[in-house]
Amino acid sequence: MTFRADAAFAAGMDRADPLAGYRERFHIPRHGNSEEIYLCGNSLGLQPRNTARYLQEELQDWQRLAVKGHFAGRRPWLAYHELFTERSARLVGAGPLEVVNMNTLTVNLHLMMVSFYRPTPQRHKILIEHGAFPSDRYAVTSQIRFHGHDPDASLIELVPRAGCATVDSGDVEAVIAAEAEQLALVLLPGVQYYSGQAFEIARLTRAARAAGAIAGWDLAHATGNLPLQLHDWGVDFAVWCNYKYLNAGPGAVAGCFVHERHARDFDRPRFAGWWGHDKAARFRMQPGFAPMPGAEGWQLSNPPILALAPLLASLEIFDEVGMHALREKSLQLTGFMEFLLQQRLPDAVEILTPQDPARRGCQLSLRLHSGRAPARKVFEQLEQRGVTCDWREPDVIRVAPVPLYNTCGDVYRFAEILEEVLRA
Ligand SMILES: *Cc1c(COP(=O)(O)O)cnc(C)c1O
Numbered sequence: 001m002t003f004r005a006d007a008a009f010a011a012g013m014d015r016a017d018p019l020a021g022y023r024e025r026f027h028i029p030r031h032g033n034s035e036e037i038y039l040c041g042n043s044l045g046l047q048p049r050n051t052a053r054y055l056q057e058e059l060q061d062w063q064r065l066a067v068k069g070h071f072a073g074r075r076p077w078l079a080y081h082e083l084f085t086e087r088s089a090r091l092v093g094a095g096p097l098e099v100v101n102m103n104t105l106t107v108n109l110h111l112m113m114v115s116f117y118r119p120t121p122q123r124h125k126i127l128i129e130h131g132a133f134p135s136d137r138y139a140v141t142s143q144i145r146f147h148g149h150d151p152d153a154s155l156i157e158l159v160p161r162a163g164c165a166t167v168d169s170g171d172v173e174a175v176i177a178a179e180a181e182q183l184a185l186v187l188l189p190g191v192q193y194y195s196g197q198a199f200e201i202a203r204l205t206r207a208a209r210a211a212g213a214i215a216g217w218d219l220a221h222a223t224g225n226l227p228l229q230l231h232d233w234g235v236d237f238a239v240w241c242n243y244k245y246l247n248a249g250p251g252a253v254a255g256c257f258v259h260e261r262h263a264r265d266f267d268r269p270r271f272a273g274w275w276g277h278d279k280a281a282r283f284r285m286q287p288g289f290a291p292m293p294g295a296e297g298w299q300l301s302n303p304p305i306l307a308l309a310p311l312l313a314s315l316e317i318f319d320e321v322g323m324h325a326l327r328e329k330s331l332q333l334t335g336f337m338e339f340l341l342q343q344r345l346p347d348a349v350e351i352l353t354p355q356d357p358a359r360r361g362c363q364l365s366l367r368l369h370s371g372r373a374p375a376r377k378v379f380e381q382l383e384q385r386g387v388t389c390d391w392r393e394p395d396v397i398r399v400a401p402v403p404l405y406n407t408c409g410d411v412y413r414f415a416e417i418l419e420e421v422l423r424a
Contacts, residue, residue: 045247190222273300
């Protein structure tokens with residue numbers, strides 16, 4: 001793809017964009033008389049126009065039918081979570097037995113570690129990346145302590161080489177091989193939230209499993225961003241949230257994947273609840289727990305219908321577009337942004353995210369060399385000019401042009417405004 005650094009080129013790209021119509025399926029926040037340049041879909045995706053309708057329908061069924069809504073609603077609540085199974089499965093490259101939407105990401109991570117982190121005196125270590133998202137780090141260290149181990153001895157953090165913001169897969173493999181005897185779990189991000197680096201899931205899953213460890217993935221920044229093939233890649237478990245690239249609303253119910261090879265692992269310890277019990281026998285209310293095969297067997301409670309309804313609006317769009325078409329456009333948008341920044345701001349902006357498009361998703365993480373103005377001021381001025389992105393201490397902004405609703409025009413305007421602010 002060859003780009004040109006002018007507004008007419010951006011407009012031409014947008015006219016030729018086969019996915020251009022999808023922007024109209026979302027509410028775009030306003031800034032004064034125009035639309036915001038919203039580059040924060042990696043943090044909270046925009047609201048699809050159908051969300052309110054789906055939510056309203058469940059409120060109506062509750063008004064009209066009350067308890068009978070479990071069976072007689074237009075989407076009976078008893079099986080409500082099953083509405084998402086096939087669509088989530090397609091999104092992450094899984095079979096329907098392998099996915100469920102439940103709880104929130106950190107809760108699911110704990111539930112997965114209860115089952116898949118079974119430390120022994122010999123094999124007790126967990127490998128994560130340096131600078132992991134704090135919630136993941138808290139979850140992992142608390143699990144290590146819960147099992148009577150010491151994070152100082154049991155937690156390994158992958159530190160990038162000096163001067164690098166990202167880690168090399170070969171280096172990860174070397175650590176896995178060196179720790180093979182003691183490694184219980186490798187827990188890495190599909191896309192690292194800070195640097196935007198996409199990890200090589202298939203390759204590192206192979207390495208973890210060859211070392212006798214479980215391969216778990218946090219796909220918070222990968223689902224809805226990159227095409228995934230979790231089943232074929234042999235991933236043991238994965239968790240993700242549905243409010244970032246998936247646009248299912250703040251604190252949305254999250255996704256969870258458990259590989260088919262564990263589907264009938266009924267002896268594996270797990271925390272149980274009635275929604276994980278064999279659904280044919282659930283309402284016999286018997287004391288013995290008989291888990292459903294597959295990911296649904298990890299459910300605890302009856303699903304929160306009002307929190308799940310927005311996921312319908314989200315997944316119908318993803319299912320219609322498909323991850324491959326989205327990725328095509330995403331490569332263009334992010335490539336165009338990188339090109340403009342390199343052309344116009346080579347000294348003022350350092351891109352921390354890998355240059356190789358195969359090693360990143362939508363997001364670029366930018367370190368601002370803003371001269372006399374503190375970087376934080378630059379960020380604030382961007383906001384005042386109608387650009388929404390996000391700030392990470394001490395001097396990084398993360399910008400994510402999202403292919404469902406961002407345009408090359410957004411990207412072009414962003415680069416122009418950033419240049420004006422930095423040169424002011
Ligand atoms: C967004 C994100 C979370 C958020 O966790 P919640 O349980 O949804 O609050 C956790 N981990 C990573 C890597 C994230 O990017």
